[in-house]
Amino acid sequence: MKLTLFFFALIYSAIGWANTSNIAVTKxxxxxxxxxxxxxxxxxxLFKTTDGIVLVDPMPGEKNLDTLHALIDSLAGGSARFVLNTHAHSDHSGGNSYFIGQGGLLMNDAVHLTEIEDFAAISHSGVDKVYFHAKSNSIFVGDIYDTSWHPTFYAGGVSGFSKAIEGILKLGNDESIIVPGHGKPTGKTELQLFKNNTLAWVARVKKLKGDGKSAIEIKNDAQIKIILGKFNVENKADFVPEEAFVRFIERTLAVIEKGE
Ligand SMILES: [Zn+2]
Structure with a gap:
């Protein structure tokens, strides 16, 4: 995996004060x-294609939209022609109207784009989209996959999640770069591991629920703690605070109850 990471710093001044914003660029x-x-x-x-500039999930936070726009111009030599989203949540779609205002066209899928392939899944949200750019051999999968947080398969349950991951693994080849909604990009081996860990998590929660344990009791289970730790691939010190840990268990229990 050849990834060059550099930081593109833009310094601009707003009325009366200077503000610095950093957007990391991975080529x-x-x-x-x-x-x-x-x-x-x-x-x-950000893709430079024969159809024009294509953006996926152009949301860097409200205050960074102008910076992102300037950065896109400097990297790709123009404004976005097409905007795609991996799903509708605002941390992915929140920049849509900004880029539509700059002349971009919001697309529901990549059917009309020559260089991007897509497929739909139900895992993190009711409508998840995966985008494969063959020229860079990269697959943008949104929050079906997250390397900075625990899995969130609440819309599709285990079956929707498994189907989504299998679909991603079929795209590209062994060298494909998998770009999660959040966190560092990985290869397919790590994605497969994420799937295995997720299934192990659900199986363990199911077992403990069967033993009559409450969410709080499940949180204190040694194996559950180990499995949660396997999602901390970036070795964050404060990975999943206690409250979020309990919520993850509760939401997993809800998925299990729905029989998905
Ligand atoms: Zn997200």
Missing amino acids: LSEDAFILNAIGYGTNIG
């Missing part, structure tokens, strides 16, 4: 980039 190929606003964290895709 995937001559035509493809991941942009990520430090402190916001959504992975934004």
Whole structure:
């Protein structure tokens, strides 16, 4: 995996004070980039295609939209022609209207785009979209996959999640770069591991529920703690605070109850 990471710092001044904003740029190929606003964290895709400039999930936080726009211009030599989203949540779609205002066209899918392939899934949200850019061999998968947080398969349950991951693994080849909605990009091996860990998590929660344990009791289970730790691939010190840990268990229990 050849990823060159450099930081593109733009300093601009607003009325009366100076503000600094940093958007990290990962170059995937001559035509493809991941942009990520430090402190916001959504992975934004930028593709220079024969159809024009295509953006995936262009949301760097409200205050960084102008900076992102300027950065896109400097990297791709123009404004976005097409805007795609991996799903509708605002941390991915919140920049849509800004880029529509700059002349971009919001697309429901990539059917009319020559260089991008897509498929729909139900896992993190009711409508998840995965985008494959063959020229850079990169796959933007949104929040079906997250390398900075625990999995969130609440819309599709285990079956929707498994189907989504299997679909992603079928795209590209062994060298494909998998770009999660948040966190560092990985290869397919790590994605497969994420799937295995997620299934192990659900199986363990199910077992403990069967033993009559409450969410709080499940939280204190040694194996559950180990499995949660496996999602902390970036070795964050404060990975999933206690409250979020309990919520993850409760939401997993809800998925299990729905029989998905
Ligand atoms: Zn997200």
